[in-house]
Amino acid sequence: MSRLQESLRNFLAVEGVRTAALIDVATGMIVRSVGKPDPDLAATAACVADEARAARSALGADSSAGDLLEISTVTGGRLHVSRILRSWPGEGLLLFVDLERGKSNLGLASLRISQLAPAVLV
Amino acid sequence: METTGYVDGKLADVLREYDAARFSGVLRVAGQPGGTVYLTDGRISACETSGAPSLEVVLLRSRTVSEADWDAAFTAAAVSEREMTAELVDRELLGAGEVEALLRIALADAMFALVSGRVDGWTEAPAADCLLPLAPAARSGWLLAEATRRGQVLASFPGPAVRAQDRIAAAPGAAQAGRVLGRGQDELLALADGRRTVRDLAFALGRGLFETMLQLARMRASNAVIIIPYSKEPPSPGKPAGAVPDGAADDQTVTGLPRRRKDRQPPLRAGEATRRNFAASIRMLRPRSEGNPMPDGT
Numbered sequence: 433m434s435r436l437q438e439s440l441r442n443f444l445a446v447e448g449v450r451t452a453a454l455i456d457v458a459t460g461m462i463v464r465s466v467g468k469p470d471p472d473l474a475a476t477a478a479c480v481a482d483e484a485r486a487a488r489s490a491l492g493a494d495s496s497a498g499d500l501l502e503i504s505t506v507t508g509g510r511l512h513v514s515r516i517l518r519s520w521p522g523e524g525l526l527l528f529v530d531l532e533r534g535k536s537n538l539g540l541a542s543l544r545i546s547q548l549a550p551a552v553l554v
Numbered sequence: 555m556e557t558t559g560y561v562d563g564k565l566a567d568v569l570r571e572y573d574a575a576r577f578s579g580v581l582r583v584a585g586q587p588g589g590t591v592y593l594t595d596g597r598i599s600a601c602e603t604s605g606a607p608s609l610e611v612v613l614l615r616s617r618t619v620s621e622a623d624w625d626a627a628f629t630a631a632a633v634s635e636r637e638m639t640a641e642l643v644d645r646e647l648l649g650a651g652e653v654e655a656l657l658r659i660a661l662a663d664a665m666f667a668l669v670s671g672r673v674d675g676w677t678e679a680p681a682a683d684c685l686l687p688l689a690p691a692a693r694s695g696w697l698l699a700e701a702t703r704r705g706q707v708l709a710s711f712p713g714p715a716v717r718a719q720d721r722i723a724a725a726p727g728a729a730q731a732g733r734v735l736g737r738g739q740d741e742l743l744a745l746a747d748g749r750r751t752v753r754d755l756a757f758a759l760g761r762g763l764f765e766t767m768l769q770l771a772r773m774r775a776s777n778a779v780i781i782i783p784y785s786k787e788p789p790s791p792g793k794p795a796g797a798v799p800d801g802a803a804d805d806q807t808v809t810g811l812p813r814r815r816k817d818r819q820p821p822l823r824a825g826e827a828t829r830r831n832f833a834a835s836i837r838m839l840r841p842r843s844e845g846n847p848m849p850d851g852t
Contacts, residue, residue, distance in 0.1 A: 434690055435650045456659050458765040460707070461700055463655045474703060488737055518652070521616035522765055523737065525655055553652040 436464040439552045443529055446544045448511070448536030454552065457481045457516075457523035467530070480514050480528050504542060509533050513542055515549050527552060565673045569694040572596050580679040586672040587718075587753075589664065592684050597691035598661065600684040605667030605718060606763040607756055609660040609686050615760020619647050638685055657688040663762040666701040667718065704764050711771040716752060718763060719784035722770060723748035728778040739773055742766070746779050 436454060443452035444467055451467035460478030470476070480503075488500050496519075505512040511531040518524045527549050531541055565583065572581070573596035581591040589603030602608065613619040619627075623645065631641040639657070642648045648656070708715045724746045735743065741759055750758070756766040773779045 434654060436654050439651055454655060456655075459659070459662075459704070459762065459768065461659065461662055461703075463658050478703075478707070485737070521612050521618050521656070522659075522761055525652075553655065554649040 434464060436552070437466055439554075440464060440466040442548050442551070443527075443545065446529070446531075446536075446541060446548075448531040448534075448541065449529055450532060451528075451530040453477060453528045454517075455481055455514075455526045455528050457484050457526050459522075463525070470530070476530075477528065480512070480526065481523075484514060484516065484526055485523065502542065502546070504538060506533065506538065511536050511538055511541060513538075513545050515545055517549060517553055525553070565669055565676065566694075566698045568676070569598070569698065573694045579681045581676050582679055583668060583673060583676045585674040587667060588671070588674075589668045590684075591665075591668070592682070592687065594681075594687075594691045596694070598665070598694055598697060599687040599689065599691035601661055601664035601668060602684065603664050603668050605671055605753060606664045607660075607760060608664070609656055611757060612656070612660060612760045612762070613648075615758070623647055637687070639687070639689070654688070657686060658692060659762065660686075661688055661692060662697055662700045663764055665697040666704050667763050669698065669701050670705060671718070708764075708767055708771060711775060713774065713781075714783060716767045716771045716774070716781055717784055718753045718767070719751050721748060721751050721782040721784070722746040722755060723780045723782060725777050725780050735778060736769075736772065738769060739778065742769060742773065743778060748782065751784075 440452045440454065443449050449467065451465060451470055451473060453465035453467075453473065454463040455461065455477045456463055458481075460481035462474060462477045465473060483503055483505075484500065487503055488495070491499055500516055502516070503512075503514040505514075509532070511533050513529045513531065515527045515529075516524060517527050527545070529541070529545055569581075569591070572593055576596040577593050578595055579593055581593065583589050583591065587603050587605030589601055589605065591598055592600040592602075607615070610624070614621055614624060619642070624647075627641040627645055627647065628638060630636075630645075631638045634641075639653050643650045643653060705715075722742075724743050728743055738761075742755055745755055745758055752767055752770060753763060755761075755770075756763045759766070761769075770779055770781065774781050
């Protein structure tokens with residue numbers, strides 16, 4: 433059993449979570465994912481990595497890569513919470529969690545994800 | 555090298571066949587860059603290729619792990635006959651999940667370099683150990699799909715797709731004061747001298763090959779670098795690749811440096827003229843009692 437998959441499975445216990453994935457920010461590659469199969473996940477992962485890079489750029493040249501902690505996106509039916517786990521090597525690793533908006537509360541989901549996130553890479 | 559397969563882009567099919575047959579062993583791939591693929595029950599646990607930096611290079615060059623710590627872990631793993639990955643985790647140099655993630659990233663990059671290069675053939679060999687195997691090993695289907703995706707991403711940029719052998723030069727004015735480059739682009743620009751290839755830059759900075767290609771494609775789009783397409787003729791030592799052609803109005807390379815010409819004497823450095831005159835005077839004073847002729851035959 434993959435250690436990463438084991439730790440990512442913990443996120444499925446959070447109310448409303450459909451998918452949890454670890455994404456390489458530099459390449460947009462899904463390193464590991466768990467949850468409901470989603471044929472669009474690869475494309476979503478690449479977009480999420482682009483968002484993280486764009487957010488870092490928006491923070492300005494004076495900010496360090498570690499300044500960006502989380503990006504939340506709210507759509508009509510979904511909540512996307514992307515949390516930076518590492519800022520190195522390369523551009524780091526990002527945890528992406530896709531939630532059903534109707535079954536989730538963004539604040540609570542963000543809090544629960546931030547509590548579980550540190551254990552992913554340990 | 556004796557090849558058991560004959561390929562024209564068939565390596566992907568063969569890897570899928572090995573996956574179905576749950577093959578365990580080593581596949582030595584001939585070509586450019588070529589490499590070695592380690593298979594366990596049909597899954598790929600490692601790929602060594604000169605086309606992409608290994609995890610060791612990435613960790614050391616990015617200073618995620620210091621050389622001293624790496625050497626100590628390597629020695630301890632060798633002495634105790636343990637896996638290097640376990641040693642790195644036990645020494646708290648990396649987390650277990652982190653090792654798995656970084657190994658999957660490095661493996662995907664190595665496979666991308668291998669399958670997107672030229673494949674001349676391959677041979678099977680018995681199972682062998684490698685330094686940093688991925689456990690559990692990855693499905694070849696996933697790695698091949700990722701390599702395909704990477705190719706599509708690079709092809710989506712305007713202009714010819716960046717290739718590993720292309721040489722990179724800084725565009726004129728790219729390093730102007732006040733110009734803000736994206737994260738990680740300063741280091742690439744500093745090393746882009748018109749002679750280093752994309753692959754060279756990836757190794758020098760300890761970044762993935764695809765990561766470097768992607769970054770350079772973005773930098774080309776923002777006119778920060780010039781990508782000089784790969785040609786089999788290496789650039790001549792005296793003429794940087796991408797230099798302005800002879801006869802051009804300005805006498806500079808695309809990087810803004812003075813262009814070196816074979817037919818032009820280099821300007822004398824400060825004090826060099828004085829030193830040359832002094833040397834000539836010394837020769838004039840040399841005794842000729844042994845009958846040694848002077849350079850002018852006298």
